[in-house]
Structures are given as structure tokens and as C-alpha cells.
């Protein structure tokens with residue numbers, strides 16, 4: 001026992017301990033390849049691992065920052081329905097889970113909608129944040145998606161959606177399932193209005209999200225090595241009684257089997273989608289984005305941190 005353990009109260013010691021591990025967690029991230037990456041370096045590379053190329057998850061805001069021209073966009077206010085319609089409780093109260101998710105993400109629910117320009121074309125963009133209860137879809141996320149489609153129709157813009165979700169939100173049960181048909185109807189309205197709807201499936205896109213609005217894009221894109229699935233791998237293996245290939249439900253596998261149009265690296269998403277929109281909207285006057293100009297650094301968009309940190 002040294003003088004610190006002898007004289008400093010356990011509560012104070014635990015405060016010091018917590019602070020140091022929090023700081024470590026705030027500055028470093030462990031990648032799938034087991035490499036520890038300095039978070040600043042990861043942001044500079046659009047949250048793609050410089051060693052193995054793994055595409056890490058992005059918050060809705062970070063997604064907007066790397067996608068819109070000059071990181072300029074306006075968040076569209078979406079309706080927020082009454083919380084917790086079923087008064088759900090499991091190991092924790094749903095109301096408490098919502099509170100924690102809101103504090104963690106600074107979002108009212110899992111989907112944010114924004115409007116801005118991509119290569120000078122006005123677009124409406126939606127993005128799911130996995131940090132908000134696994135990006136799951138309940139009434140509020142359903143409303144946000146539909147509101148995004150309505151914004152696209154009102155302003156006559158294409159609708160681009162970045163999906164990242166485990167599926168429908170268990171704690172809203174049938175209310176969450178109802179969002180599948182509601183969002184599909186919203187996509188139908190976009191199509192009636194001849195507006196391009198482009199989906200980018202990011203890791204993971206699963207369950208009711210794959211089973212509804214995420215699979216209905218005019219063009220279906222996915223990021224490399226993203227899980228794109230409806231039912232889980234184990235459920236399928238137990239049903240078909242067969243061992244499935246290792247890359248089953250990975251975006252490259254899904255594309256090879258006709259479930260996706262393309263698999264595109266994050267740094268080429270802006271140039272690829274802008275070229276697609278130019279063709280779909282028949283905008284001959286828009287010059288394509290050069291791929292060398294394509295990388296937009298998240299770090300530049302973030303508030304500057306002290307060099308001493």
C-alpha cells in the first residue's frame with residue numbers, strides 16, 4: 001500500500017481512474033484489424049481505417065459534413081411524435097433509453113434530414129445514426145424519413161438516404177412495424193413525382209430497414225464490406241441447414257448476387273452520386289466532380305481542438 005492508496009479516498013481514486021480511461025477512449029479507436037488508430041487521423045481519412053480500409057460508422061452530422069458541398073447544409077426540422085407509446089420496459093425503461101441516446105447523440109431520434117447542395121445540385125439527404133439505439137426505426141424515425149421525402153417533393157430535389165440500422169425498434173413493437181409500410185408509401189410518392197431516390201447502405205443495414213425503404217432506391221449503393229441483411233445469419237443457417245459462405249450478407253456478396261447496383265468507397269460517394277444525379281436529372285451543364293477533389297476532410301469541418309490535447 002503506498003501513500004496514495006493509504007490516504008486518498010476510494011471515491012476520489014475512482015474519479016481519477018475514470019478520467020484517464022475516458023480520455024484514452026476519447027482519443028483512440030480500435031479498428032476491426034485490431035490496430036489502435038488516433039481519432040484525429042481516422043477523421044482525416046473520412047473515418048476509414050488507413051490500414052485495412054474498414055469503413056467506420058459516422059454520426060448523421062459527420063455524414064452530412066463529408067457529403068455536402070463545402071460542408072454547408074441546413075437541418076430540416078421533423079415531427080417528433082409522443083415518446084414511448086406502449087410504456088415499454090425490459091431491463092431498462094424505454095423512456096430512460098431514449099434519454100441516454102439523446103444525451104449521447106444530441107439527436108431527438110435516429111434519423112436526421114438535411115438539405116444542401118451536391119456539386120451544386122440541391123438535394124435532400126437523410127442519415128441514420130447507429131449510436132441512437134442501433135439506428136432503429138420507431139415512430140419518430142418513420143416520421144423523419146417521410147418528412148424528408150415530403151421536403152424532396154416540395155422542393156423538387158432528389159432524395160439521398162444513408163441507412164445504418166439493425167431494423168425496427170423493438171420497444172415500439174407494432175408502431176415500429178407500421179413504419180415499414182408508411183416509408184414504402186413515401187418512396188412511392190417520390191417515384192410518382194419522378195424524383196431520383198438513391199440509397200447508400202452503410203454498415204450495418206438490416207431487418208425492417210432492408211425490408212422496406214432502404215431496398216427501394218432507384219440506385220442501390222453500399223459501402224465496402226458493409227453488412228446488408230434482412231434476417232440474421234444464424235436464423236438462416238438454422239432454417240436452411242447449410243453452412244453459408246463467409247462473406248454472406250457482405251455488400252460485395254450481395255452485389256454479386258444482384259441485390260445492389262454498386263459498392264463504392266466512401267471517398268468516391270460524392271463524385272459517383274453527383275454523376276448519377278446529373279444523368280438522372282439530364283443536367284448537361286453540370287460538370288462532374290473530379291475524383292481528386294472528392295475527399296472532404298471531416299476534421300476540417302470539426303471545431304478546432306487545442307494542440308496540447
Ligand SMILES: [Zn+2]
Nearest residue numbers: 031033049052
Ligand atoms: Zn483497420
